[in-house]
Each structure stands twice: as C-alpha cells, then as structure tokens.
Amino acid sequence: MQAEYFERWNIWRDQKPSGIHQEWVAQRLDNEEVKLSAPNSDILRARLVEYERRNIHGIVLPADSVKATMPNIARVYDYWLGGKDNSAADREMGDRVKAVVPQMPLLARQNRWFLGRAVKFLAGKAGIGRFLDIGSGLPTMNNVHEVAQATRADAEVVYVDNDPVVLAHARALLATDRH
Numbered sequence: 001m002q003a004e005y006f007e008r009w010n011i012w013r014d015q016k017p018s019g020i021h022q023e024w025v026a027q028r029l030d031n032e033e034v035k036l037s038a039p040n041s042d043i044l045r046a047r048l049v050e051y052e053r054r055n056i057h058g059i060v061l062p063a064d065s066v067k068a069t070m071p072n073i074a075r076v077y078d079y080w081l082g083g084k085d086n087s088a089a090d091r092e093m094g095d096r097v098k099a100v101v102p103q104m105p106l107l108a109r110q111n112r113w114f115l116g117r118a119v120k121f122l123a124g125k126a127g128i129g130r131f132l133d134i135g136s137g138l139p140t141m142n143n144v145h146e147v148a149q150a151t152r153a154d155a156e157v158v159y160v161d162n163d164p165v166v167l168a169h170a171r172a173l174l175a176t177d178r179h
C-alpha cells in the first residue's frame with residue numbers, strides 16, 4: 001500500500017492484541033470520524049478510491065504528480081496560456097521548452113483560440129448540443145462548456161483526461177457546474 005497516494009488520509013496497519021490479525025486502517029486527516037478499514041491493503045485501496053469517487057471534493061493524486069519539484073505538462077501548458085495553476089518547476093520547464101521553440105506560448109494560445117472558435121461554431125451554426133472533450137487539459141479561460149453554454153444554455157460537455165492532476169483541478173473547479 002502506497003499511503004502517500006492518498007494525501008488526505010492517515011494510513012496504518014493495526015496490530016491486534018493477539019498479534020495475529022492485522023487490519024489496514026485509513027483515517028481522514030481533515031475529519032477523524034471518517035475511518036475505513038480492511039483486512040488487506042488491496043481492499044483498503046479499493047475502499048479509499050470508492051470513497052474519494054463518492055466525495056466530489058475528494059482528490060486522489062499520485063504523489064509524484066503534485067510534488068512542486070516535478071513539472072507536469074498540463075500545468076506547463078497552463079503557464080504558456082498565462083494561467084495561474086502552475087508551479088516554479090512547471091514555469092522552468094515551460095521556459096526551457098520555449099528556449100528551443102520560442103513560439104510555444106503563442107502556439108498554445110492559438111490552439112486555445114481555435115478551440116473556442118470551433119466550439120462556438122459547433123454549438124451555434126452546426127446545432128451541436130453535446131460535446132465530448134478528449135484531452136481537455138486544466139480548466140482555464142473559455143472552457144468548452146463555457147463557450148458552448150454562452151451560445152446555447154442547454155449545451156452539455158463531458159471532459160476526459162488521463163492526467164490525475166487535471167482530474168483534481170477539474171473536480172475542484174467544475175464541481176458547481178450543472179453541465
């Protein structure tokens with residue numbers, strides 16, 4: 001069990017007085033009343049994941065992906081876009097890429113502008129009401145649901161991204177949006 005993967009939990013192995021049965025226990029750091037236990041680490045991990053899934057504000061992140069010293073490509077892209085969800089390591093990586101390809105920030109912005117124009121066209125003239133945004137990246141300005149809903153209020157968007165950092169940001173920022 002890699003306890004550090006569940007940053008909001010204190011996880012330990014409970015030694016019963018008999019010394020034979022050892023139970024895995026996880027206790028929420030911000031609410032000690034929330035306690036999960038399991039006979040082995042695999043079952044505890046499954047219970048933790050399930051708990052976090054049900055708790056919309058819960059964030060499950062691999063430890064490496066949130067270390068400030070580790071750049072993350074989604075946050076580097078956010079830096080090029082002029083966003084605020086990036087660390088010093090992301091900015092350093094962004095600048096190093098920019099030193100080789102000076103147009104990177106411009107390309108990122110152009111890509112974002114194209115995305116906005118395309119969604120506006122699809123939601124408007126093309127009459128599309130449902131969108132599947134694969135590789136959505138970090139929520140930033142003019143997100144797909146914002147652009148689409150500005151054109152048609154009933155537009156619905158499903159965001160997909162395989163980066164847990166993106167998932168964590170999206171959960172926090174998009175939790176209040178009905179669509």
Ligand SMILES: C[S@@+](CC[C@H](N)C(=O)[O-])C[C@H]1O[C@@H](n2cnc3c(N)ncnc32)[C@H](O)[C@@H]1O
Pocket residue numbers: 074077111112115134135136137138160161162163166
């Ligand atoms: C450059 S960002 C694009 C953000 C946004 N779509 C835009 O155009 O501004 C690319 C995103 O695609 C995600 N991605 C890359 N491969 C993926 C995959 N196989 N499945 C889901 N997401 C993926 C990355 O995690 C990243 O957040």
